[in-house]
Amino acid sequence: DAGVTQSPTHLIKTRGQQVTLRCSPKSGHDTVSWYQQALGQGPQFIFQYYEEEERQRGNFPDRFSGHQFPNYSSELNVNALLLGDSALYLCASSLDRRGGGGMGYTFGSGTRLTVV
Amino acid sequence: AQTVTQSQPEMSVQEAETVTLSCTYDTSESNYYLFWYKQPPSRQMILVIRQEAYKQQNATENRFSVNFQKAAKSFSLKISDSQLGDTAMYFCAFMKGRETSGSRLTFGEGTQLTVNP
Numbered sequence: 347d348a349g350v351t352q353s354p355t356h357l358i359k360t361r362g363q364q365v366t367l368r369c370s371p372k373s374g375h376d377t378v379s380w381y382q383q384a385l386g387q388g389p390q391f392i393f394q395y396y397e398e399e400e401r402q403r404g405n406f407p408d409r410f411s412g413h414q415f416p417n418y419s420s421e422l423n424v425n426a427l428l429l430g431d432s433a434l435y436l437c438a439s440s441l442d443r444r445g446g447g448g449m450g451y452t453f454g455s456g457t458r459l460t461v462v
Numbered sequence: 463a464q465t466v467t468q469s470q471p472e473m474s475v476q477e478a479e480t481v482t483l484s485c486t487y488d489t490s491e492s493n494y495y496l497f498w499y500k501q502p503p504s505r506q507m508i509l510v511i512r513q514e515a516y517k518q519q520n521a522t523e524n525r526f527s528v529n530f531q532k533a534a535k536s537f538s539l540k541i542s543d544s545q546l547g548d549t550a551m552y553f554c555a556f557m558k559g560r561e562t563s564g565s566r567l568t569f570g571e572g573t574q575l576t577v578n579p
Contacts, residue, residue, distance in 0.1 A: 379566065388466075388553055388569030389507070402566055434505060442565065451567065453499075453507035 350454035367422040371439030372452045378420040381436040464489045468570035483539045485554030493559035502550040
């Protein structure tokens with residue numbers, strides 16, 4: 347049973363560029379959440395997608411946007427990259443039919459983004 | 463807003479011994495969940511143990527157990543018979559219960575645990 351897969355594993359971008367990160371949820375999961383983890387810190391919630399809609403959003407600027415596809419996979423897009431966007435981006439999936447959490451998440455291994 | 467605090471940036475323990483990691487949180491919610499996650503160098507966040515706030519009984523998973531003190535808003539993790547493979551960053555996390563608008567995890571800053579042979 348495949349877990350959460352993220353691509354690419356690493357990438358380097360130049361300040362001002364745009365980047366797209368991809369996530370395939372664990373089989374049977376229908377909700378995808380994205381987190382940003384700066385070096386030496388805990389993950390910070392970016393947003394969550396359920397039924398192809400953004401259901402909740404953390405304190406991130408509009409430069410961060412996302413999408414969920416009918417097969418539940420998801421993309422995270424970041425425009426006008428800043429040096430401060432350098433971080434590990436984690437995708438987490440869950441089964442969330444009741445509209446609430448509690449069962450925890452399954453995380454991917456993340457995408458390490460470096461902005462130079 | 464919820465906050466999660468881990469006051470121990472680093473800890474070490476000898477193999478086979480017991481270690482306790484501390485976590486405190488602040489919330490006005492009455493229904494919520496608490497988690498401990500482990501993040502090894504592979505970067506994947508792995509769920510170690512989960513506690514439902516309305517359950518008074520402390521959760522246990524093999525060598526891992528928690529001490530959940532709801533009134534004190536404390537949620538510590540005890541690792542018994544520590545193994546070299548337990549070396550990792552450990553994160554305490556909070557989640558509101560039964561939100562209709564979606565759920566999110568709020569993480570602490572983490573505790574780096576090193577198990578020494």
